Amino acid sequence: MPADRTGILFSNHLARSSAQVNRLLEDGSGVAAGDVDGDGLCDLYFCRLDGPNALYKNLGGWRFQDVTGASGAACADQYSTGAALADLDGDNDLDLIVNATGRGTRCFLNDGNGRFSEPATLSLPPGQGLAPWRWLTLTAMGILICT
Ligand SMILES: [Ca+2]
Numbered sequence: 001m002p003a004d005r006t007g008i009l010f011s012n013h014l015a016r017s018s019a020q021v022n023r024l025l026e027d028g029s030g031v032a033a034g035d036v037d038g039d040g041l042c043d044l045y046f047c048r049l050d051g052p053n054a055l056y057k058n059l060g061g062w063r064f065q066d067v068t069g070a071s072g073a074a075c076a077d078q079y080s081t082g083a084a085l086a087d088l089d090g091d092n093d094l095d096l097i098v099n100a101t102g103r104g105t106r107c108f109l110n111d112g113n114g115r116f117s118e119p120a121t122l123s124l125p126p127g128q129g130l131a132p133w134r135w136l137t138l139t140a141m142g143i144l145i146c147t
């Protein structure tokens with residue numbers, strides 16, 4: 001579907017200079033899908049390597065709105081490789097987990113309306129995050145590890 005129909009205009013560019021420094025970045029990034037604002041429609045969170053991630057609110061009818069700015073989960077200062085949505089704190093809304101090369105794994109709690117905060121105690125520091133291929137395997141299997 002074209003971007004002017006869906007409202008999703010997202011690309012995941014990787015600068016050659018970044019790839020030359022770390023070949024793992026060429027593995028790309030992932031997408032997480034889930035209803036982050038509780039309106040019954042599945043929203044989309046895209047990870048980006050050279051720039052901020054993007055959260056698109058599903059408006060229905062295959063139309064989406066970029067709500068990244070209000071979400072608090074852009075993660076602009078990292079090479080994001082994967083994301084998952086799961087209820088980490090048991091309050092019946094989807095929280096966000098974002099993995100990044102060189103940054104570790106970050107966990108964001110949802111306020112129930114698709115706005116996220118990042119308690120420092122939930123995230124994994126660099127060197128303790130998940131390698132991209134492990135991240136993909138675990139999320140594909142529905143298994144999530146967060147300490
Ligand atoms: Ca939604």
Ligand SMILES: [Ca+2]
Nearest residue numbers: 087089091093
């Ligand atoms: Ca939650």
